[in-house]
Amino acid sequence: MLQMQNLRKVFRTALVETHALRDFSLEVKAGEFVAVTGPSGSGKTTFLNIAGLLEEHTDGLYALDGIDVNKLDDDARSRLRNEKIGFIFQSFNLIPDLDLFDNVDVPLRYRGFPKADRKRRIEGALGRVGLGSRLHHYPAELSGGQQQRVAIARALAGEPKLLLADEPTGNLDTVMARGVLELLEEINGRGTTIIMVTHDLELARRARRHVHVVDGQVVDLAETDFAPIRAPARTQAAA
Amino acid sequence: MFTYYLKLAFLALKRTPALSSLMVLAIALGLATAMTALTLLYKLSGDPIPQKSNVLYAVQLDNWAADRAFDETPANLPPNLMTHRDARRLLADAKAPMQAAMWRSGVSVVPEDKDVRPRLVSARVTGGDFFAMFDVPFLHGGTWSKADEQAEHRVTVISRELAERVYKRTDVVGERIRYGDEDFTVVGVLDNWKVQPLFYDVSNDTLGDPEEIYVPWSVGTVKEMDINGNTSCFAPPTGEGFVALAESDCIFAQYWAELPDAATRDAYFDYLTAYVAEQRKTGRFKRPDNNKLSPVREWLTQNRVVPDDSRIFTGIGVAFLFVCLLNATGLLLAKFLRKSGEIGLRRALGAKRRAIFAQHLTESGLIGFLGAVVGLILTVGGLALVRMLIPRFDDVARIDATLFLLLIVVALLGAIAAGAYPAWRACRIAPASQLKTN
Numbered sequence: 001m002l003q004m005q006n007l008r009k010v011f012r013t014a015l016v017e018t019h020a021l022r023d024f025s026l027e028v029k030a031g032e033f034v035a036v037t038g039p040s041g042s043g044k045t046t047f048l049n050i051a052g053l054l055e056e057h058t059d060g061l062y063a064l065d066g067i068d069v070n071k072l073d074d075d076a077r078s079r080l081r082n083e084k085i086g087f088i089f090q091s092f093n094l095i096p097d098l099d100l101f102d103n104v105d106v107p108l109r110y111r112g113f114p115k116a117d118r119k120r121r122i123e124g125a126l127g128r129v130g131l132g133s134r135l136h137h138y139p140a141e142l143s144g145g146q147q148q149r150v151a152i153a154r155a156l157a158g159e160p161k162l163l164l165a166d167e168p169t170g171n172l173d174t175v176m177a178r179g180v181l182e183l184l185e186e187i188n189g190r191g192t193t194i195i196m197v198t199h200d201l202e203l204a205r206r207a208r209r210h211v212h213v214v215d216g217q218v219v220d221l222a223e224t225d226f227a228p229i230r231a232p233a234r235t236q237a238a239a
Numbered sequence: 240m241f242t243y244y245l246k247l248a249f250l251a252l253k254r255t256p257a258l259s260s261l262m263v264l265a266i267a268l269g270l271a272t273a274m275t276a277l278t279l280l281y282k283l284s285g286d287p288i289p290q291k292s293n294v295l296y297a298v299q300l301d302n303w304a305a306d307r308a309f310d311e312t313p314a315n316l317p318p319n320l321m322t323h324r325d326a327r328r329l330l331a332d333a334k335a336p337m338q339a340a341m342w343r344s345g346v347s348v349v350p351e352d353k354d355v356r357p358r359l360v361s362a363r364v365t366g367g368d369f370f371a372m373f374d375v376p377f378l379h380g381g382t383w384s385k386a387d388e389q390a391e392h393r394v395t396v397i398s399r400e401l402a403e404r405v406y407k408r409t410d411v412v413g414e415r416i417r418y419g420d421e422d423f424t425v426v427g428v429l430d431n432w433k434v435q436p437l438f439y440d441v442s443n444d445t446l447g448d449p450e451e452i453y454v455p456w457s458v459g460t461v462k463e464m465d466i467n468g469n470t471s472c473f474a475p476p477t478g479e480g481f482v483a484l485a486e487s488d489c490i491f492a493q494y495w496a497e498l499p500d501a502a503t504r505d506a507y508f509d510y511l512t513a514y515v516a517e518q519r520k521t522g523r524f525k526r527p528d529n530n531k532l533s534p535v536r537e538w539l540t541q542n543r544v545v546p547d548d549s550r551i552f553t554g555i556g557v558a559f560l561f562v563c564l565l566n567a568t569g570l571l572l573a574k575f576l577r578k579s580g581e582i583g584l585r586r587a588l589g590a591k592r593r594a595i596f597a598q599h600l601t602e603s604g605l606i607g608f609l610g611a612v613v614g615l616i617l618t619v620g621g622l623a624l625v626r627m628l629i630p631r632f633d634d635v636a637r638i639d640a641t642l643f644l645l646l647i648v649v650a651l652l653g654a655i656a657a658g659a660y661p662a663w664r665a666c667r668i669a670p671a672s673q674l675k676t677n
Contacts, residue, residue: 054587054671075591082589089674093584097250107588109243154588 001162001193002028002051007060009046009216020046021057022216028195030161033188035207036197043216044197045166051195052085052164053077065161082110086155086192090167092147094139094154100126101135104154111158125153129183145176152183156192163187165196169203181206240594244601251602252609255574259606262570266610266654269563271617274638274646276549276556278622281642282635283446284545287438288373291497292535295372296504298338298494300325300515301529304473308526317529319441319542320469323460323485325518326492330366330456334510335496336503337372340456341365342492343443344464348452349417350405360401361467362418362452363440364459370396370427372497373439375449380412380427383455387426391457396427398451421462423454435634438535440493441542442468446631466491488523498532508532560649564657567606571661575599582665583673592666599662600655607654611647618646 009021020043028034038044049055050062053069062069065084072080086107087093094103101122108118126132129149131142139147148168155163165184169177181203188194188208196207204210212219252259286292301317302325303309310316321329326340344362367382369375383394395416402409402425405416415422436445454464463481468491476487484491498504511530518524533541575582582595590598618638625636638646 049671049674052587054674055669075593078586078589078591081587087587087674093580093674095581095584097254106585109240110585110589110591110594158589 001030001032001065002026002195003061003063004047004051005061007050007062008058009043009050009055010058020216021050024060024213024216024218026211026218028193030193031188031191032209033185033194033207034196034209034211035204036195036211036213037199037201037204038213042213044213046216047213048164048166048195048197051162052087053081078110082107082158084161086158086160086163088148088151088155088163088165088168090170092139092144092151092171094147094150096139099136099138100131100142100150100153103139103150104157107154107158121157121159122153125157126150128156129153143176144172145179148172148176148180149183152180152187156187161193163192163194165194167198168196169198169200177203240597241601244598245605247598248602248605251574251578252605258570258574262567262574262606263609263613265563265566265570266607266650266657267613267617269560270610270614270646270650270653271621273553273556273560273649274614274618274642275621275625275636276553277645278618278638278642279625279632279635280545280549280553282637283436283549284539285435286536287434287436287539288535291372291374294497294499295535296496296498296507296532297535297538298329298496298511299531299533300511300524301526302488302490302518302524303526305525307473309471309473314541315529316541317531318471318490320471320490321492321494322488322490323492324487326494327460327485328514329494332510332514335498335507337368337497338495339366339369339372340492340494341369341440342459343440343450343467344459345467346418346452346454346464348401348405349419351415351417352405355405360452361448361450362454362464363450364454364456364464366456368497369453372495373434375432376430378428378430379410380425383426388455388457391455391461393421393423393458394426394455395423396429396453397425398429398449399431401451402428418452418454433634436539436544438539438544439495440468441538441544442491442493444631445544446635460485496532504532560653564653567610567654567657568660571599571603571606571658572664575661575665576668578665579668579673582668583670586668586670587674595666595668596662599665600658603654603658603662604651606658607651608647610654611650614650615643615646 004024004026007021007024011018011020024047036044036047046055050057064080067080104122104125105118108121113121123132126135129152131146131149131153139150142150168184169180172180184194185206198204288295298321299317299319300321301309302322303318308315309318330338330340342364344364345359346362347357348360349357367385367388370382378399382396383392387394397416399409402411406414409428411425411428414425416425432449434449437447437449470489470491472487472489474488476483476489496507498507508530512528515524515528515530585595622636622638626633
């Protein structure tokens with residue numbers, strides 16, 4: 001599903017050069033549920049942005065679902081992002097002026113689905129997350145957990161192959177967080193690949209695979225057992 | 240997608256009502272100022288007789304002093320009026336298919352009905368071709384005949400308003416009407432007629448109404464009717480009174496010819512050249528040949544019928560509109576950049592740059608449209624103010640369908656131009672920088 005080889009990302013200003021990712025290699029197979037952890041500034045968000053085609057990498061290879069991203073222009077990246085990737089953000093990022101129906105509708109509009117198809121998808125997605133009866137409510141009328149469910153519905157409506165979640169439970173209490181995580185597990189159970197960036201080690205344990213990022217490089221840990229970090233291993237992940 | 244963008248645009252306006260209102264008002268004020276000025280300029284400089292303006296010519300002969308030009312600018316234009324003696328001669332020769340010599344006068348109309356007070360009424364002394372040449376519509380009757388002209392019969396054509404005022408009705412052909420000390424017979428009553436500007440006589444108020452009374456040239460001459468308008472002489476007449484003036488080289492008459500094609504025009508010009516050469520032998524026309532046949536639009540430009548003030552005011556109005564649009568650009572830029580988070584989100588969800596650009600350009604267009612609506616109201620108000628302050632602009636300071644459409648088009652194009660840069664900045668927003676959640 002996702003292949004990164006020797007990826008580099010360098011942020012340059014007039015005064016300083018920051019190597020956010022260095023020799024970053026990672027392969028995520030279709031259907032995997034991968035948790036990505038690491039200390040602040042380790043490069044997790046940069047990795048997620050590049051994976052989500054929101055940023056370009058400086059060097060290295062990145063293939064998404066078999067497509068070499070290096071060769072894509074901005075329009076092609078936008079199209080690929082729309083078709084293959086769903087995003088879930090820590091702060092939900094719902095548009096406050098739009099009701100739930102219209103919020104979930106946003107990516108579908110850019111896909112060009114006809115009206116009836118969009119309606120079916122939106123109602124289905126909101127139904128899956130338990131909000132099928134609140135289509136025309138506004139985000140401000142919902143709890144945090146419900147808003148995150150709407151964001152998940154928006155991410156799922158286009159049936160993406162890959163879901164990228166950046167601290168999906170970061171703004172939620174324990175109960176809501178559990179609910180969201182169960183939803184993600186259910187989604188993964190149906191075959192959607194999920195990559196979740198999180199600080200929460202408990203949450204990371206719920207994923208089937210755990211990738212630890214330190215200083216812009218991958219330290220891959222065991223697929224099912226999480227072991228606490230003793231020292232950064234600075235080894236390349238197995239391809 | 241356009242209806243989607245329009246929906247988003249309405250929502251965006253609702254979200255920031257104060258800022259949106261400010262932008263709409265900025266565009267509206269600029270539009271109203273520019274359109275008020277443009278309306279005046281458009282009406283003043285419009286073709287007063289579009290169906291014939293390319294076949295009607297003002298005839299100009301340069302009879303001026305040997306040592307001094309009439310027009311001392313580099314254009315060296317010949318006089319815009321003619322002597323009575325030259326007009327008489329050209330009328331008599333009748334070399335054009337139709338021609339009219341004329342001057343503006345005034346008569347005191349004394350109604351038979353003692354309850355209707357006598358009043359001074361504007362009059363035009365002219366030839367019978369005047370009405371056909373200038374497409375003047377008749378309600379009843381028609382012009383006087385050439386026989387009436389030659390026999391100096393006291394016949395007259397009057398306006399509908401005068402007929403209603405004097406007789407309380409309009410079918411008054413054959414009725415007698417007293418001008419001063421003499422009775423005239425009405426041979427024609429004009430229908431409502433408005434020509435803007437009054438191009439055929441630039442020595443009087445070109446924004447005024449046409450005259451209410453018309454009398455034959457021969458009758459006006461023999462009755463020595465007053466001359467209302469410019470009279471210019473490079474040397475005083477030899478004698479007193481109308482007769483001396485009519486025999487002098489003083490100019491006060493207008494002369495027009497209808498020349499339907501280039502061959503007729505060229506032939507007529509040759510005639511004028513020959514006439515001047517003949518007159519030069521008698522000691523007149525001491526200047527080099529400087530005769531001119533000016534078609535209507537050229538005549539209006541030559542005589543600066545459109546006031547310079549109008550052009551200056553229009554320039555200021557357009558400049559003000561430009562400033563208002565620049566203002567709107569700044570406000571739109573601030574508004575769009577405030578939505579960076581949403582723009583980044585939409586890009587993350589798959590919107591291409593051009594979709595973001597189109598969305599925000601649509602919002603600009605909607606603001607432009609609303610600006611046009613408010614601008615139209617302000618323009619109508621502005622023109623009403625002009626009519627109140629300058630009563631002679633009563634017919635000019637009014638918006639018509641063409642100008643209304645122009646206002647809409649200018650508003651939309653202006654708003655889109657104002658919104659193009661902010662929309663471009665919006666679509667260049669990097670999504671990753673706006674979606675930072677940690």
